[in-house]
Amino acid sequence: MVLWLCGSLWMGVAAIAVVDASNSDSSSGSGGSTATDRSLVKLETRSGSRPWVDPDTPEDVRTYVTSRGDTWELIMSDEFGDVNRNFTAGADHLWTSLEMPDGTNDALQLYSHDMTSVVCDDDEEGLCYLQIKSIDEVNNITVWNNYLRPPGYQNSTFYYRSGMLQTWNKFCFQGGMLEVRAKLPAVLSEDSNNTDIGKGNNARAEQTQYYPTWPGIWLMGNLGRALFSSSTARMWPFSYNECNETVFNSSNQRISACDSDPGHGLNPNQGRGAVEIDLLEGGGVAISSSIQIAPGMPSDYRRAAINESLGDWSYCMYSQGCATIGANLPGVPTEYYEERGHRSWYQGLRYGSNNYCIVDGNDTQSYSLVAAGMENITANTCSLLYCPASNDVHGDMGYIDGDRTLGHWNINSNGTCFPEMNGYQGVFLCDPDNQDSRCSAPRNDSTPKTNTMEPYNYQMDALSANWGIHMGVYYDYVAYQLEWVTGDNGYLRWMIGGHPIFEIPAKSVVNTPQGGNKSNPRLTFPEEPSYIILNVALSAAWGTYPPNPGKPCRGDGKDPEANFICDSFPLYMKIDYVRVYQDASKSSTMAHECDPASHPTRQWILDHETDYVDGNNKLVEMHGGAPCRDNNDCNIPFSVLYTFHTGICNADTGRCECINEFWGGPRCTFQLGATTANGEDASEVTFGPPLYAAFIVLGIVLFLTFVVFVVVTIRRRRQMRKDAEKTKEFGNMTYVVSGMKNAKSMASFNEMAVTTPNDNDDGSPETRSSIVSGPYHRFR
Template sequence: MFDYEKEADDAFHDPTVEPKGNKTLATTRGLMNLGALAFLTLGLCMLFAGYPMLVYLRPRDHNLSTLNNTGQVGGISGVRTTLIDPDTPESVYTRTSVDGKTQLKLVFSDEFNIDGRTFWPGDDPFWTAEDLHYWATSDYEWYSPEAITTANGSLVITLSETPTHNLNFRSGLMNTWNKFCFQGGQIEVRIMLPGRPDVMGLWPAAWTAANIIRAGYGATTDGLWPYSYNSCDVGTLKNQTYPASQGGGPLAAETTGVVLQYGPALSYLPGQRLSACTCPNSDDHPGPKNSDGTWVGRSGAEIDIIEAAARGQRGANGSTSMSLQVAPFDAGYWLPNSTSDWATFYTPNTEPNEYRGSVYQQAASGLGNTSYEAYELTGQQFSSYAFEYIPGTSTQSHVTWLIDGERQWRLGSTGLGPDEQTEIGPRVVPTEPMYIILNLGISRNFVSIDWENLEFPAHMYVDYVRVWQDPSKIAVGCDREYGTAAYIEKHLEAYTNPNLTTWQRPRSEGGYGSKV
């Protein structure tokens, strides 16, 4: 009835017609398809299995930086590799010590004169910006490398209302951990502080810490911070007390704490993890040893250059605490009663800090004034903040703090001497290799926050960082006689995973799971 014309594809739709052509599967097109699938499969296996294995098995630079084993900086194209910044004026290559007796020699500087620097891991031979939440002090900000750069001849750390990782603020913390360390000498940082001196809430800081801990990595600080101790006694034990099976005590360690806030206990610390009491045959103590063959007590010491806080009265100067954090603790966190025996205050505006400590730290601290003009929202001027120290327990050992070149206060080693009530020995003016930390935080743990009057973004500007040492006592490097490189390499996960909160607790509880 219908007259259809024959079309070219009719046979394709007719099941009775046998197909023509090559019936084998091994066609050129088929082989190409199989080859493409094999290539994609091998590529995915390499990406998700092979590459992680290569990263894990490759030889690591245990300094996690461009420093070699001798503390020298390796060459990086286009990046400065000398410890002293070429932009540092030669006029500051030497500096007179605070006692006027020694010409100190410049050993490190960074002038931040090159704009647009970044500090992501691997970007810079001396500094690394962290990418973490500083949970230990209940900070409101996430520290991100995005918040730190250089501009107009200064380092700029920006605290902004930028939601990041479920936190409402973003800011920056950078340090020289495992890249540049020093033992003894003077460090000076020139800073324009953020915000205003009379609006409370910001927490700008420049400080130093022992390289055997990494700030923000709780497993590494657990049992080491803020100890600075080389005695084998009850001061190294948990809570600074003898076990209950031995009768407990000392009484002062059980009754002289901050009662209203924490109860009568003096200390909540877990005990000094790498103490002078460590068994002689330990294979996990990084050394060195004392002259009597016992281990040197290793410490997560902290010396603060400046922790600045605003005051609440309009038109008032800001304040800065200049502190050495120590453990174990004196009874009631009191240093010797007569400050004239161990402390000298050089200006009428500097005085002992009313905050003496709590169950987590004892603070040997002085409180001074910051310049009203040295803030971002007032005079936009810079002030210099510094400390000079001689490590150890000798009568010459001390820490002396300065603002704008003027001495503020001096802590002598006698202020850190033995305490009969808590039965502890002398604390040590830190002998550990110390690294430098710069950060801008916000936390109620430090100061009340005036949310109505704080202005965001806030900026902390750093003009320079400089370090001088006695030419006869040059001690630069993070892995000298107080070695840390092998220990860090052995426990690398603890030093690279900020989510691990303690040293001994199991992984199921967020700990590193190591045995002491």
């Protein structure tokens, strides 16, 4: 019994050690929900369920074949099947809702916890989905504004309420495929004047005013938390890991490659930031897909600046209406840009058709005609006759994926909806005291400094495509996909239903044009651990907006169309599922945690916590909470005969609950570190054995095993000596057989059973025949 117990314990501890060694990479993930130390153990579940995968995800979609033919595995999913989900801080293992105003981009809405929920339809299908609701509701609040001169509180009016969810500091990933199946908000009542209704799913959306919201599905590096400007200043959207002061002033980047001792758990001489990748944002008649990255290109490599004396205004390039030569599109006209002596803007971007739209013959292009026309573009604008459909004359025009049957990138050979280069190509960012003329509101000499933050001024770039959409995105659920491979040979590819819409090869970002008066910064292709954001915004400044922007929705109430649109609120973005796939092979560089050793974030966030949280949006450590079917989904494998319990599956909630605070992660399979997410000493706030205790137990078990072995060996040797003495004594005995009676007695003795000690050492007797019992059968 003692030996079996010791053996079982040994098997359990050995299993822990083996799993730790085999899962020290990204395959088991960690996220930041448990704020675990990277050096500690992150185990698989007994059932084999991955930490972030929803058990309700169908088995037949748990692998994905990429556009390059590689097979990736599902590492995260949320099917949104539980109507009891609560997304407030600390309540959900994956998502956190926000309760705060949106102070960016002329936003018109507050974000509230109660604007996000899981709903199941009552119809035959009974589909369950995440719902982000937007309502028209006037709220007057007082907010602090660091960018005021001087900084202070200001009274602000917000005319709508909506919702935002983030996986910030819980689930992050570096590379993979993000897929979100969503239905976008729209006014689709039959009695509206929306003439897009009734034309079918493939009709092109044309009536912008009936799609007044700005939905977003996007990613941001974990070092910046969306809406928290103190966390994003000098952090967003950097993807730069060079130290060259003649190219870029390192003081503009909060975590610079020039810093050999950055502290806060960061790696020395590693430039960091919070790059942004937008799977989709916007609505109306087009969706924008983009990356936003810094530092941006110097003016020598950008589109020409407008000349206001010619009557140009700040946004004339959006409609190619600028009179200033070269101010509409990079590379157009040809002669103007050739005089620079070097190329401008990002090269080799790829654009593909949205073939879900109906065909319009007027949009159909011929590759040969366009290629010939691009030899020398003399006009200050582009046309389908001599420019790519994207208006990007520097774009890749090779065959899509090298397949002639798919046609050419950048050419609208089908006459369907086609993405265009976005007129928005970035903005110059400044602190409120900055006097650089490129700032949107430079401080003048008569205004005193505020000294509220470190000084900065830098350009950020947006590599963006606006692609026309079909009515199916409003009528039905559509799968939006993003493939992301990091590294100098990587790429970002945006797809709809598996069909490519836009692609940015890594070489377009890391090998930017050179030869101008100032060198172009050499960027890093996005590789930050990034979290997922789902939100619906409303703005007075974007391509689509509600009636009477900057005022209550109905205005004076005299516009019937405005009244009808406003009466259609609430509007909803509905999300069927979110899924992430990654290369899980041994050679993979992909990871899915918020604090990987290659790009640490945990200690920085703890040391700058006030930059990331406020009274309504706290940093709350979350243990367990993943959906489960039984206890095997919430426990580590300990041995083949015994399960070491680290969590249970709550039968009422269907969610994992960790048995103590030494075990965390979504399925209670991550052994937690010496400190909590709030930086407290875990020994003072937690109960239960940490992993080092297991190794103490292992030492004790090994010692006891040795003691038992020695005791048993001594007992066996003593027994062998006794047996030998008996054998010697028996061999010296003499038997005399006389007469038939004694002969019969001898025969009986020969058939008699002899009892000997059992070699199994369990104390039970062993029966042997005297005929075959060796030394006990000695008669003469």
